[in-house]
Amino acid sequence: MRNSEFTCGVLEGFYGRPWSVDQRYQLFQWIQNWDGMNTYMYAPKDDLYHRSKWRELYPVPSLQELQALADTCRQKELQFIYAIAPGLDITYSDENDWDYLLKKIGQVQSIGVNQFAILFDDIPPELSNQDQIEFSSFAEAQAYVTNRLFEYLSNSSLVFCPTVYCGRMADYDVPGNVYLNELGQSLIKGIDIFWTGPEVVSKEIPVESIRELRRIIKRKPIIWDNLHANDYDIRQIFFGPYTGRSLELKDELAGILSNPNCQFWANYNPLKTLAVFNAVSESWDPRQTFLDSSKEWMRYFGNDELIEEEILLLGDCFYSPGHMGDRGIQLVESVHCFMNHDPADWGVHLDSFKKLEAVLNSLCMKLMAASNRDLLYDFYLALWELREEMEYVSKWVEWKLNGKGEFKSPEIVPRRQGIIYALQKVIHPD
Ligand code: GDL
Numbered sequence: 001m002r003n004s005e006f007t008c009g010v011l012e013g014f015y016g017r018p019w020s021v022d023q024r025y026q027l028f029q030w031i032q033n034w035d036g037m038n039t040y041m042y043a044p045k046d047d048l049y050h051r052s053k054w055r056e057l058y059p060v061p062s063l064q065e066l067q068a069l070a071d072t073c074r075q076k077e078l079q080f081i082y083a084i085a086p087g088l089d090i091t092y093s094d095e096n097d098w099d100y101l102l103k104k105i106g107q108v109q110s111i112g113v114n115q116f117a118i119l120f121d122d123i124p125p126e127l128s129n130q131d132q133i134e135f136s137s138f139a140e141a142q143a144y145v146t147n148r149l150f151e152y153l154s155n156s157s158l159v160f161c162p163t164v165y166c167g168r169m170a171d172y173d174v175p176g177n178v179y180l181n182e183l184g185q186s187l188i189k190g191i192d193i194f195w196t197g198p199e200v201v202s203k204e205i206p207v208e209s210i211r212e213l214r215r216i217i218k219r220k221p222i223i224w225d226n227l228h229a230n231d232y233d234i235r236q237i238f239f240g241p242y243t244g245r246s247l248e249l250k251d252e253l254a255g256i257l258s259n260p261n262c263q264f265w266a267n268y269n270p271l272k273t274l275a276v277f278n279a280v281s282e283s284w285d286p287r288q289t290f291l292d293s294s295k296e297w298m299r300y301f302g303n304d305e306l307i308e309e310e311i312l313l314l315g316d317c318f319y320s321p322g323h324m325g326d327r328g329i330q331l332v333e334s335v336h337c338f339m340n341h342d343p344a345d346w347g348v349h350l351d352s353f354k355k356l357e358a359v360l361n362s363l364c365m366k367l368m369a370a371s372n373r374d375l376l377y378d379f380y381l382a383l384w385e386l387r388e389e390m391e392y393v394s395k396w397v398e399w400k401l402n403g404k405g406e407f408k409s410p411e412i413v414p415r416r417q418g419i420i421y422a423l424q425k426v427i428h429p430d
Contacts, residue, residue: 027040143182203320266378
């Protein structure tokens with residue numbers, strides 16, 4: 001492992017299409033270049049052999065691909081962690097399942113991997129009939145298999161993801177959670193434990209919440225950080241900085257691994273700013289770090305004509321869960337003003353809106369012509385939706401200022417259609 005003992009890096013642990021091999025190589029290059037990062041964890045939920053078909057061995061071509069990834073990490077002195085997720089249907093007490101697990105781990109060991117994770121997130125919380133005879137609790141069953149695996153791996157490292165992996169899942173009562181208390185007691189001390197914070201997607205992780213958790217699990221957790229994950233809502237994308245965590249938090253942790261946007265190219269700022277967060281010790285300014293990293297991000301778009309203002313608008317509009325950056329806030333404020341006030345009271349908003357609209361349009365034009373098509377396709381949905389809304393507002397503003405009769409914009413509204421829209425209208429009428 002490079003630089004320090006603190007694990008920091010990227011966890012490919014989202015649902016949906018896994019990243020491509022080339023994207024992962026790009027990622028390793030970034031991690032190697034950045035101070036503060038040292039780890040990549042392989043855990044794509046939809047790699048069949050990682051989760052649904054965890055018992056089956058990788059076919060040769062996929063194994064070779066994994067080996068190439070692991071080799072590249074080794075050459076770059078990065079930690080490569082392979083994660084397996086048997087929780088959907090494992091029978092914890094079944095020796096056959098244990099053999100399957102060992103064979104699979106053995107296959108991955110055979111390509112030179114010696115760091116592992118075993119994940120029990122998002123699984124049915126019931127023990128099978130057979131396991132109910134053998135174990136008195138879920139925690140006991142999971143600890144049994146995990147400890148056994150840790151002992152089998154002898155010198156290798158192992159990280160465990162519990163089924164209760166955030167405050168919300170413990171009904172915000174971590175000290176009172178029987179499952180977590182039991183795990184803290186029974187998991188061998190050398191095994192690391194993942195935690196996502198108070199929530200699955202934690203906008204903030206208070207230091208005190210981790211101190212409390214530490215007392216229960218009897219070790220420092222590794223944060224599985226879903227701050228920039230977007231697999232739960234494909235209409236969102238997050239280009240903003242690592243934020244909502246203080247530097248003090250690092251003292252309470254064994255590591256931080258970010259599980260970011262499914263769209264690989266969206267992750268430059270989220271990841272680079274995490275690397276900086278880990279590298280600094282005195283002061284930490286997420287906004288300034290975002291501004292700095294946005295300038296670096298530009299070089300990956302494949303269009304030298306892009307300017308900083310365009311990239312910053314992009315980042316500010318799609319910032320982080322529940323937050324926008326300055327330009328995004330400004331845009332919404334202007335539209336709010338248009339919709340709620342007479343044109344005579346629009347003041348600076350009209351000018352400010354038109355400027356942002358012009359920047360957005362030129363950004364879109366340049367992206368359409370950018371040579372990194374992979375990046376363009378990653379951003380398409382989000383950008384397109386924003387542009388459509390802007391176009392709608394623009395026409396509406398024009399009509400307010402100069403139009404006559406009813407406002408008509410037939411080609412844009414109504415927007416959402418189809419089954420999802422119909423269901424949502426019934427389920428959430430408000
Ligand atoms: C989860 C899943 C993760 C997913 C994330 C965001 C954990 C431990 N597991 O619950 O795979 O990407 O939410 O949707 O976070």
